[in-house]
Amino acid sequence: MQVEEFLRSVTALPGLTGQEGQVAEYIAAAFRPYADEVKIDRCNNVIAHVKGDGPRLQFCAHLDEIGLMVSKIEEDGCLRLRNVGGVDPRIMPGMQVQVYGKRQLTGVIGAKAPHLLSQEEREQNYKREDLYVDLGMPAPQVRELVQVGDLVALEARYVNLQNGRIATKTADDRACVAILYRAMQLLRGMKHKADLYFVATCQEEIGSYGAAMTAFSIQPDYGIALDVCHAHTPGAPSWRTHELDALVASTGPFVHSMVRRKLMETAKQNNIQVQTAVVPRSTFTDADSMNIQRGGIPTALLELPLKYMHTAVEVLDMHTLEEGARLLAHFACAAELAWEDELWT
Amino acid sequence: MDLKTLTELNGISGDEGRVRRALMEAARPHCDEVSIDRSGNLICKKKGADPSLPEVLFAAHMDEVGFIIAGYTDDGLLRIRSVGGIDPRVIVSKWVLVGPDRLPGVIGAMAIHLQTMADRKKVLDYDGLYIDIGAKDKAEAEKLAPLGTYAAFDTAYTPFGEGMVIAKALDDRVGCYNLLRLLQGNYPCDITCCFVTQEEVGLRGSIGAAYGSQVEVALVFEGTAANDLGDVPESQRVCQVGYGVAVSFMDGASVGNRELFKLLPALAESAGIPCQIKQGVTGGNDAGSFQYGGDTGAGTARTMVLSVPCRYIHSGASVAALSDIDAQLHLAQEYLNNL
Numbered sequence: 001m002q003v004e005e006f007l008r009s010v011t012a013l014p015g016l017t018g019q020e021g022q023v024a025e026y027i028a029a030a031f032r033p034y035a036d037e038v039k040i041d042r043c044n045n046v047i048a049h050v051k052g053d054g055p056r057l058q059f060c061a062h063l064d065e066i067g068l069m070v071s072k073i074e075e076d077g078c079l080r081l082r083n084v085g086g087v088d089p090r091i092m093p094g095m096q097v098q099v100y101g102k103r104q105l106t107g108v109i110g111a112k113a114p115h116l117l118s119q120e121e122r123e124q125n126y127k128r129e130d131l132y133v134d135l136g137m138p139a140p141q142v143r144e145l146v147q148v149g150d151l152v153a154l155e156a157r158y159v160n161l162q163n164g165r166i167a168t169k170t171a172d173d174r175a176c177v178a179i180l181y182r183a184m185q186l187l188r189g190m191k192h193k194a195d196l197y198f199v200a201t202c203q204e205e206i207g208s209y210g211a212a213m214t215a216f217s218i219q220p221d222y223g224i225a226l227d228v229c230h231a232h233t234p235g236a237p238s239w240r241t242h243e244l245d246a247l248v249a250s251t252g253p254f255v256h257s258m259v260r261r262k263l264m265e266t267a268k269q270n271n272i273q274v275q276t277a278v279v280p281r282s283t284f285t286d287a288d289s290m291n292i293q294r295g296g297i298p299t300a301l302l303e304l305p306l307k308y309m310h311t312a313v314e315v316l317d318m319h320t321l322e323e324g325a326r327l328l329a330h331f332a333c334a335a336e337l338a339w340e341d342e343l344w345t
Numbered sequence: 346m347d348l349k350t351l352t353e354l355n356g357i358s359g360d361e362g363r364v365r366r367a368l369m370e371a372a373r374p375h376c377d378e379v380s381i382d383r384s385g386n387l388i389c390k391k392k393g394a395d396p397s398l399p400e401v402l403f404a405a406h407m408d409e410v411g412f413i414i415a416g417y418t419d420d421g422l423l424r425i426r427s428v429g430g431i432d433p434r435v436i437v438s439k440w441v442l443v444g445p446d447r448l449p450g451v452i453g454a455m456a457i458h459l460q461t462m463a464d465r466k467k468v469l470d471y472d473g474l475y476i477d478i479g480a481k482d483k484a485e486a487e488k489l490a491p492l493g494t495y496a497a498f499d500t501a502y503t504p505f506g507e508g509m510v511i512a513k514a515l516d517d518r519v520g521c522y523n524l525l526r527l528l529q530g531n532y533p534c535d536i537t538c539c540f541v542t543q544e545e546v547g548l549r550g551s552i553g554a555a556y557g558s559q560v561e562v563a564l565v566f567e568g569t570a571a572n573d574l575g576d577v578p579e580s581q582r583v584c585q586v587g588y589g590v591a592v593s594f595m596d597g598a599s600v601g602n603r604e605l606f607k608l609l610p611a612l613a614e615s616a617g618i619p620c621q622i623k624q625g626v627t628g629g630n631d632a633g634s635f636q637y638g639g640d641t642g643a644g645t646a647r648t649m650v651l652s653v654p655c656r657y658i659h660s661g662a663s664v665a666a667l668s669d670i671d672a673q674l675h676l677a678q679e680y681l682n683n684l
Binding site: 093107110137138159163233241248309 | 348418420422434435436437438439440448449450451452453454455456457459460464465466467468469473475477478479480481485490503505506507509511522536570572574575576577582626656657658660661665
C-alpha cells in the first residue's frame with residue numbers, strides 16, 4: 001500500500017486516548033508485511049519488530065488522538081461534551097461529528113444563533129458549555145442509543161491541497177505513524193545491523209504513557225520519538241514555528257544530545273534538510289518519557305511541521321513526510337554499538 | 346433534480362450562474378416559457394387550465410452565503426470577506442471550495458498550543474481568518490484564486506437522525522427544489538416561478554423580478570432559522586424542525602397578507618399537511634420586494650412566506666427535516682388547487 005493510502009485510511013479512524021483498539025488493529029495489520037513480528041499489547045500499543053543483531057532501537061509515534069466524549073444528555077436530546085486532550089472549542093460550532101453510541105451516529109455541533117446573542121456575547125468565543133451535539137432525532141431515541149462516556153470524533157476528511165500538501169484530521173500524530181510505516185517499507189531494500197522496533201504508542205495526549213510502557217518492555221539502547229510541531233501560521237510567534245516543507249529536530253535538556261547529533265549527521269550525509277527547534281524544558285512528546293525509562297534511554301525527537309494542530313484541518317507536506325521516512329531508515333542503518341562510547345562526552 | 350445536487354452546487358450571491366443553468370435545464374421541460382431577466386433572475390411560466398383565474402407568483406432565491414477572496418498573505422494564504430452574514434465563529438477549521446474549478450481549501454487558525462489566554466477569548470474575525478489552499482507564496486495564490494474569486498462551504502449532503510438532512514445552502518435551495526417540483530404539476534391558474542439572485546446581500550434580485558411582474562399574489566419559499574434546541578429560551582424559539590412548514594404573519598421585510606395568513610393554515614389543517622405559525626418576526630426575505638419593491642415601488646402583491654425551519658442556517662452544516670420540505674410544497678399545491 002502506498003503511504004498516502006495508509007495516511008488517508010489511518011487518519012479517518014477514531015482513536016480517542018484510551019479507546020485506541022480499532023486504530024491499533026488497523027496499524028498492526030498494515031505493519032505486518034514489513035516486520036518479523038507484530039503485536040498489540042494490553043494497552044493498545046502496536047509493536048513491530050524488524051530483527052537485527054546490532055543495537056536495539058525504538059522508533060515511536062503515537063496513535064491516539066484528542067477528541068470529545070458525551071458528558072450529559074439534555075431533556076431535548078442534545079448531547080453535552082467534554083474533551084479528552086486539548087480540543088480548541090473555537091473549531092467546534094458547525095462541525096459534523098460521529099457519535100459512537102450503540103451504533104455510529106452523525107451529528108452537528110450547534111450553538112445559540114448569533115442574532116439571539118447580545119453584542120457582548122457575540123464578541124466572545126463560544127465556550128464548550130455553550131455547545132451541544134444535535135443528532136436530529138427525538139430525545140427518547142437519543143437516550144436509547146447514546147450514553148454518557150460515548151466517544152465523539154470530529155469530522156474526518158482527507159483533502160489534497162496544492163503542492164502535495166494534505167489537510168486531514170489526526171495528522172497529529174498518525175502522519176508520524178505513516179513515517180514509521182514508510183520507513184519500514186524503505187528498509188526492505190536497505191541493509192541494517194540494528195534490531196528495530198517500530199512502535200505506535202497509545203495514551204500520548206494525556207501524558208506519553210504508551211511510550212513509557214513500551215520503552216520499559218522493549219528496553220532499547222536508543223530511541224527516536226516522532227511527533228508533530230507547529231508550522232508558520234499568521235499570528236503565531238515565528239521563533240516557535242517552522243517551515244512546513246522540512247523536518248525539525250528539537251534540541252534542549254529533554255532531547256539526548258548524542259542521538260540528536262547522530263540524527264543530524266545522518267540527515268546531512270543523505271542530503272535531508274532538518275530545521276532546529278529550541279525547547280528549554282518538556283517537549284510534551286514521547287521523547288520525554290523514553291529518556292527516563294530503565295535508568296535512561298537516550299532518545300532524540302524528530303518532528304513533522306503541521307499547520308493548525310489540534311483542529312480537523314491539520315495541514316502537512318507529503319514531501320516532508322517522505323523525507324522523515326528516508327531519514328529514519330538511514331538512521332536505522334547507521335546505528336552502531338560503538339555509539340555507546342560517545343554517549344556522555 | 347434532487348436536493349443533494351442543488352445544495353452541492355456553489356452559487357454565492359453575485360455568482361449564481363451554475364445554479365441558474367442547472368435550474369433552467371431542469372425546469373424547461375415543465376414550463377411554457379423560460380427567461381432570464383435583467384437582474385439575473387430565472388423566470389419560469391406555466392399556463393393553467395382556467396384563464397379566468399389570476400396568476401400566482403412563487404419565488405425562491407438561488408444564492409447562498411459564502412466568501413470572496415479579498416487579499417493574500419506573503420506565504421500564500423487567501424484573505425477573505427463573507428458575502429452575506431456568516432458568523433466568523435462557525436468557520437474556523439472548516440472546508441471550502443474556491444472558484445469555478447472548486448479548488449479545495451481549509452480555513453485554518455493558530456494552534457491552541459500557541460494561543461495566549463487573550464487569544465482564546467478573542468473572536469477571530471474576518472481580518473484574522475484565511476483560506477489555505479496549499480499555495481507556496483502570494484504569486485501562486487493570486488494566480489490560482491484572483492481577487493474577487495468566490496468560495497463556498499464544502500459540505501456533502503448527508504441524511505442523518507430521523508428523516509433529517511445536513512447540507513450547506515438549505516437556505517434557500519429547499520425553496521428552489523420545491524419550485525422545481527411545483528412546476529412539474531398542473532394547476533387551474535397560471536403560475537410564475539421566480540428563482541431570484543442576491544437575496545443574501547439585501548433582497549436585490551427580487552426587486553427586479555417584482556418590477557417585471559404584475560401579479561396579485563406572491564408566495565415566497567424560504568428556509569428560516571428555527572432556534573428550537575439547546576440553550577435558546579422559550580421566548581426566542583420561533584419554529585420547530587420536524588413540525589411542518591412555517592407560515593409568517595410578519596417578518597423584518599414584509600407583513601403577511603391577513604387573508605392568506607388565515608387561509609393557508611386552515612387549508613393545511615383540512616388537508617393534513619403539517620404546518621406551524623412562525624412565532625416571531627426575525628429575518629427578512631424577498632416577500633418585501635414583492636410587497637412594496639424595496640424602495641423602488643416595483644411590487645404591489647399580497648404576499649405570504651412559507652418557510653422550511655432550519656437549524657444552523659448560514660453555516661456549513663445547516664439542518665432541516667425532509668417532511669418539512671415536503672410540507673412547503675404540499676401547502677402551495679393545496680392553495681393552487683383550491684383557488
